[in-house]
Each structure stands twice: as structure tokens, then as C-alpha cells.
Amino acid sequence: MRVNRIGWLLALGLSLAVPGSAQAPKPVKIGAINSTSGAEAPIGETINNGYILALEDLKKKGINVELIREDDTGKPQISMSAMEKLATRDSVAGVVGPYTSACANAISRLAEKYRVPLLVPVASKEDITRQGLTWLFRLSATTDDYAAILIDMALKVGKPKSIAIINENTDFGTSAAKSAKAFSESHGLKVVAEEAYAKGSPDYRSTLTKIKGQNPDLVFMVSYVADGILLMRQAREVGLQPQAFLGAGAGFGNPAFAKETDISNNVFSSTQWTEEVTWPGAKEFAKRYREKFNKEPVYHAANAYASLMIMGETAAKAGGDREKIRAALDSGKWNGIMGEVKFQDYDGYTNQNKHPMLVEQIRNGKFETVWPATFTKNKPFYPFPKWK
Amino acid sequence: MTIFLQSLISGILVGGVYALIGIGLTLVFGVMRIINFAHGDIMMVGMYLTYMLFSMVGIDPFLSVLITFPLMYLLGVFLQKVLINRVLDALPQNQILLTIGLGLIMSNTMMLAFTSDYKILSTTYSSSSFSVGGSSISQPLTISFLITAAITGGLYWFLVKTNTGQAIRATAQDREAAQLMGINVKRMSGIAFGLGAGLAGTAGALIAPTYYIFPQVGSVFTLKAFVITVLGGMGSVVGAAIGGIIVGVSESMGAVYISSGWKDVVVYVIFLLVLLFKPAGLLGKSRM
Numbered sequence: 001m002r003v004n005r006i007g008w009l010l011a012l013g014l015s016l017a018v019p020g021s022a023q024a025p026k027p028v029k030i031g032a033i034n035s036t037s038g039a040e041a042p043i044g045e046t047i048n049n050g051y052i053l054a055l056e057d058l059k060k061k062g063i064n065v066e067l068i069r070e071d072d073t074g075k076p077q078i079s080m081s082a083m084e085k086l087a088t089r090d091s092v093a094g095v096v097g098p099y100t101s102a103c104a105n106a107i108s109r110l111a112e113k114y115r116v117p118l119l120v121p122v123a124s125k126e127d128i129t130r131q132g133l134t135w136l137f138r139l140s141a142t143t144d145d146y147a148a149i150l151i152d153m154a155l156k157v158g159k160p161k162s163i164a165i166i167n168e169n170t171d172f173g174t175s176a177a178k179s180a181k182a183f184s185e186s187h188g189l190k191v192v193a194e195e196a197y198a199k200g201s202p203d204y205r206s207t208l209t210k211i212k213g214q215n216p217d218l219v220f221m222v223s224y225v226a227d228g229i230l231l232m233r234q235a236r237e238v239g240l241q242p243q244a245f246l247g248a249g250a251g252f253g254n255p256a257f258a259k260e261t262d263i264s265n266n267v268f269s270s271t272q273w274t275e276e277v278t279w280p281g282a283k284e285f286a287k288r289y290r291e292k293f294n295k296e297p298v299y300h301a302a303n304a305y306a307s308l309m310i311m312g313e314t315a316a317k318a319g320g321d322r323e324k325i326r327a328a329l330d331s332g333k334w335n336g337i338m339g340e341v342k343f344q345d346y347d348g349y350t351n352q353n354k355h356p357m358l359v360e361q362i363r364n365g366k367f368e369t370v371w372p373a374t375f376t377k378n379k380p381f382y383p384f385p386k387w388k
Numbered sequence: 389m390t391i392f393l394q395s396l397i398s399g400i401l402v403g404g405v406y407a408l409i410g411i412g413l414t415l416v417f418g419v420m421r422i423i424n425f426a427h428g429d430i431m432m433v434g435m436y437l438t439y440m441l442f443s444m445v446g447i448d449p450f451l452s453v454l455i456t457f458p459l460m461y462l463l464g465v466f467l468q469k470v471l472i473n474r475v476l477d478a479l480p481q482n483q484i485l486l487t488i489g490l491g492l493i494m495s496n497t498m499m500l501a502f503t504s505d506y507k508i509l510s511t512t513y514s515s516s517s518f519s520v521g522g523s524s525i526s527q528p529l530t531i532s533f534l535i536t537a538a539i540t541g542g543l544y545w546f547l548v549k550t551n552t553g554q555a556i557r558a559t560a561q562d563r564e565a566a567q568l569m570g571i572n573v574k575r576m577s578g579i580a581f582g583l584g585a586g587l588a589g590t591a592g593a594l595i596a597p598t599y600y601i602f603p604q605v606g607s608v609f610t611l612k613a614f615v616i617t618v619l620g621g622m623g624s625v626v627g628a629a630i631g632g633i634i635v636g637v638s639e640s641m642g643a644v645y646i647s648s649g650w651k652d653v654v655v656y657v658i659f660l661l662v663l664l665f666k667p668a669g670l671l672g673k674s675r676m
Contacts, residue, residue, distance in 0.1 A: 036504075037499065037504060037604075038504075038604055039602070039604060041499075041504030041505075041602075042504060042505050042506060044504075045503075045504070045505075166648075169649045195647065195648045195649075196647065196648060196649040197643070197648035197649060197651075198648070198649055198651070198652055200608045201639070201651070202402055202405075202595060202598065202599045203398055203399075203402040203636075203639065203640060204643075204648070205394065205395075205398040205524075205526070205640075206391075206394060206395035206398055206399070206640045206641075206643045206644045207643045207644065207648045209390075209391055209394045209395065209523070209524075209644070210391055210643075210644050213390075213391060225506060226506050226600040226602070229506075229508055229600060230598075230599070230600065233514060233515040233598070234515070234526075236515045237515050237516070237517040237524055237526055238394070238517070238524050239524060256505065256506055256508070259508075260508060260510060262510065262514075262515065263515060
């Protein structure tokens with residue numbers, strides 16, 4: 001009799017416990033490496049905003065994600081220790097990030113070593129997915145794409161003959177400059193100057209004067225946000241007057257740059273996402289982003305959002321099993337605010353998403369999508385007007 | 389030739405601001421034998437102060453030096469009395485820890501208060517320039533160079549001619565002997581650190597219209613200040629002024645005639661050569 005009663009109590013306890021655990025499934029742990037302090041912090045913040053919206057949407061879908069955030073301050077060595085911590089101590093199911101190409105490149109082999117699925121949202125140095133790594137996936141377009149869309153547009157709307165390339169000497173900058181050079185040469189543009197600079201210097205006037213002496217038709221620039229502003233200010237000072245200033249995303253796609261209308265108007269920037277795209281959910285995302293953060297949505301946020309959505313859904317479906325997640329990322333296909341995402345092997349790339357690029361032009365402090373014609377009716381304004 | 393002149397002129401103009409940063413650091417080292425690792429961060433505070441005065445009250449960045457300098461001087465005196473003074477006789481590593489810690493606290497406080505966003509101070513003349521013989525000269529940099537020259541001249545006069553200035557130099561030469569001669573060395577240390585902070589803050593104000601402001605901006609300039617100070621001879625005000633110009637010009641020349649990515653290499657090669665042939669720096673006296 002007594003045994004029976006205990007049995008009843010146990011049964012009662014179990015019946016209470018089971019539905020309870022069904023309502024709140026064990027959260028799936030995902031790591032996020034990002035640059036939220038240091039020089040890259042403004043863009044790191046944008047990426048984090050994308051993650052915040054993704055977490056909300058995952059929750060709506062009944063997926064409970066525990067996001068473990070690590071700050072790498074933009075330094076590859078800190079990114080590496082963050083990856084080691086996430087892979088071993090936190091035993092996460094997968095990792096999204098990091099922001100910069102230098103950091104992503106540094107941790108790419110660690111993902112392989114610890115067998116942790118790594119999804120790179122925005123780092124675009126092409127080598128990252130050219131190492132034949134099987135645990136690394138990249139949603140972001142590559143620097144080849146950044147350079148190609150801009151120069152292609154310039155060639156179609158104008159008749160440029162020469163190009164000067166200015167880039168910061170980071171992984172992203174060097175890689176984009178190399179892409180721009182290769183694309184220019186194969187399309188009959190003469191590369192008249194190549195200048196790689198160390199970022200953070202207050203004075204680029206002498207470099208710009210040297211470039212002005214070559215009188216290039218196009219000036220292609222790769223910089224993060226602060227140097228982008230300085231370069232354009234000083235270009236105005238020394239009177240550098242090409243047919244177009246082409247900025248390869250990053251700093252030139254940041255609202256802080258656009259706000260400086262004196263020097264930012266009519267500058268082109270390549271981007272992976274704008275709210276004018278026809279991909280599902282993009283317009284709602286832009287609207288929500290503006291309401292929640294009171295800032296303009298940019299591609300960094302959209303890339304981050306899509307990456308965490310994919311990683312979260314995949315990880316939950318695979319029950320947090322790393323090997324299953326890897327297989328699911330490898331074979332899966334998604335359609336969301338970044339359009340169709342599929343990690344493919346092509347042209348020497350492994351697990352690389354083929355992402356179509358867009359070009360924006362700054363008009364009165366606002367980004368306007370101007371290229372390609374499949375996404376927008378706006379026409380690029382070319383050539384660049386005379387400096388006042 | 390135009391390119392040569394252009395890079396020479398912009399090198400000298402930027403070098404002027406470097407000089408001001410270096411002078412502040414060298415003054416503090418000369419008097420207290422403390423290497424102030426928070427120097428760049430003090431400069432960063434000056435930049436934010438200028439930014440706030442400009443965006444909230446509408447005071448021109450160059451005019452705001454009149455407010456920034458005294459405020460930063462007071463901050464310097466306060467830091468010296470409350471914190472630096474306690475480690476004057478401590479081991480060098482403790483002094484280093486203290487100043488590095490101070491710098492971290494300052495930059496992180498600024499990050500809490502202003503977020504990590506870049507602040508750009510856009511005046512009407514931020515990217516205006518005038519042309520002399522084919523090379524364009526930045527208007528704001530020219531103004532800041534003139535202010536720097538005036539301040540350096542004034543400081544030199546203060547150190548050489550006034551009683552307080554002579555007392556500061558005496559303290560720098562030999563702290564104990566100065567004390568025996570009746571000089572209040574503690575007061576002199578306070579004044580020296582105040583001046584150092586004031587000069588760093590002024591440099592921040594002067595560079596603000598042409599540069600960008602964010603909480604971690606200090607580290608770039610702390611490093612530059614060291615190179616300038618050691619190049620000119622530690623503790624030598626004139627040496628720091630010359631060192632600043634040398635660094636500015638060699639950066640600019642290196643960028644044009646070698647490559648932008650190599651300009652720091654040019655600076656450090658010159659730096660190493662000076663250390664090799666004149667270990668005490670250009671105008672430094674051997675102390676050991």
C-alpha cells in the first residue's frame with residue numbers, strides 16, 4: 001500500500017515535470033564573436049543589433065538560443081582565445097562571427113581543429129573560404145564581389161580609362177585591393193596607383209597628392225569608417241577630382257560616413273544588402289530595425305541577422321549535435337532577408353554563399369540603391385561633380 | 389617638386405601637433421621621472437571636451453583651447469596630487485601599472501558616456517585649404533600649427549625666464565638638491581603634471597577639427613609621443629618639439645617616396661639610427 005502511494009506520487013511528479021520541460025526546451029548554446037569595443041566598435045554594434053533581432057525571431061519560432069557573446073576588440077589573437085573558450089569551456093553547438101577579415105581568418109583553422117561549425121556573417125577576404133575547410137561556412141560575399149560590382153558599374157555608365165587604388169593594409173583592405181586590381185586589368189582599366197596605408201594616421205594628404213598627380217578616372221578605396229571620412233576630407237583639400245569615388249563597403253557603407261554630406265555626397269559604395277532588395281522579409285526587417293534602435297539599417301546588421309537565424313534553426317533541429325549541424329549547413333538551403341543562401345563549392349571556394357551585390361550612392365546624407373537595375377529604378381549619378 | 393613641397397608642408401604642419409603631445413610627455417618625465425602611459429588618453433579627454441563645447445555650446449574648437457587648457461591643467465594637478473604623487477618613489481613597474489590603469493579607466497569611462505561611436509567635429513573650415521605655389525595647405529592645420537608654435541614659445545619663455553619655470557627645471561635636474569635649496573618640489577610636480585595634461589588636452593583640441601574622436605584614440609598618440617620624446621631626448625622640451633616635426637615630416641615623405649604602408653618604418657628607422665648614434669636622444673643629456 002505504501003509502495004503504491006509512493007508510485008502514485010512519482011507518477012504525479014513525472015506528469016507535472018514532462019509538460020513543463022516541453023514548454024521550455026533546453027536552450028541551444030551558440031557563440032558569437034564580435035568587435036564591440038576597440039576601433040571597429042561602431043560596426044560591431046550594428047552586428048549585435050542584427051543578433052538581437054534574430055534572437056527575438058528565433059524565440060517566436062519556439063527556438064530558445066543561449067547566445068554567448070565574446071568581444072575580440074578587433075584583434076585576431078583575442079578572437080582566437082574567444083574561439084577556444086567557446087569551443088571547449090562553453091561547448092557551444094556553433095559559432096557566428098567574427099566581424100573583421102583578420103579575425104575570421106585567424107580562427108578559421110580553430111573551427112576545424114575543435115570541430116565546431118563556424119558561420120562567418122560579413123568578413124569578406126576571399127582566402128577565408130579558399131582553404132578547403134569543412135567546418136567553416138560563409139554567408140558574406142567576397143572581396144572579389146565588392147570590387148567587381150563597383151568597377152563593372154563604372155564601366156557601364158561612364159568611360160573610365162584608369163583607376164587608383166587606396167586601401168588600408170589589413171586583411172580586408174589588401175584582399176579587396178588585390179581583387180580590384182585583377183578585375184580592372186582584365187577589363188582594360190589601367191591601374192595608375194596602388195597605395196596601401198596603415199590606418200589611424202591623421203594625414204593622408206601626401207598620398208592623395210601623389211595620386212592626384214596621376215589623374216585617375218576612378219578612385220577605389222577600402223577603409224573602415226573613420227579613415228573613410230579622413231580620406232574624403234583630404235581628397236577634397238588637395239583637389240583630387242576623379243570621375244567617381246568607389247568605396248568598397250565597410251566604412252563607406254556606414255551611416256556615420258553618409259552624415260558628413262560635405263564630402264560623402266555622390267560617393268559610391270558596394271553593399272550586400274539594402275532595404276530595396278526584393279528578398280522576403282527585408283522591408284519588415286528594416287522597419288523593425290529603425291523602430292528598435294532608431295538607426296538606419298545597414299548590410300552588417302542584415303548579414304548578422306540572417307547568419308544567426310540560420311545557425312539557430314539548424315542547431316535546434318540537430319539538437320545541438322555539431323556533426324549534424326555541419327552536415328545540415330552543408331546540404332541546406334535558406335530563403336530570407338539575404339535572399340537565397342546556400343553554401344556551395346565553386347571557383348576554389350568551399351562552403352561559400354554566392355551572394356549578389358548592390359551599389360549605393362550617397363545623396364544628401366542618405367544611401368540610395370542605384371545598381372544593378374534588377375533591384376532599383378534609380379540611376380547612378382556619374383561623373384562626380386566638381387568640388388566646391 | 390609640387391609633391392615634394394606638398395608633403396614637406398603637410399609633414400611640418402602635422403608634426404607641430406605631434407610636437408605638442410611630445411612636449412607634454414617630456415615635461416612630466418623630466419620633472420617626475422614617470423612615464424605617463426595615460427598621456428594619449430588625457431589627450432582623448434581633451435578631444436571630447438572640445439567636441440562637447442563645440443556641439444553643445446557652439447564654441448569654435450580653436451577658441452575652446454582657452455577653456456580646455458585650464459580645465460585639463462586642473463585635471464592634471466588633481467591626478468598628480470591624488471594618485472601620481474603616491475608612487476613617485478615606488479618601483480617603476482608600479483608607476484607603469486598606475487598610469488596604464490588610469491588610461492584604461494579614462495577610455496572606458498568615455499566609452500560608457502559617449503558610446504564607441506566615432507565623433508566627427510565638422511566645422512565650416514574642416515576640409516578647406518588654400519593654395520601656395522601649387523600645393524594646397526590645410527587651413528585648420530595651419531591655424532593649429534600657429535597656436536602650437538605660440539604655446540611652445542610661451543612655454544619655453546616660462547621655463548627659462550620665470551621663477552616658477554626655473555624651479556621646475558631645477559626639480560628636473562636634481563630633485564633632492566632642489567628641495568635643499570628651498571624649492572617646493574611637490575608643488576612643482578603638480579604644476580608639471582598639470583602643464584603636461586594641459587598640453588595634451590590642447591593638442592586634442594587642435595587636432596579635433598581634422599581628425600576623428602573615439603574612446604580608444606589615445607593609444608595611437610601615446611605611442612607617437614614616446615617616439616617623439618625619446619627621439620628628442622627625454623626631458624628636453626626643445627628636443628620634443630624638433631622630434632615632433634621630424635616624425636611628421638618623415639611620415640609624410642615616407643608615404644610619398646616609398647609607400648603609405650611603409651611610412652612608420654621610415655619613422656622607426658630614423659628613431660633607431662638616432663638611438664644608435666646618440667643614445668640619449670637628439671638634445672638629451674646622458675643621465676645614467
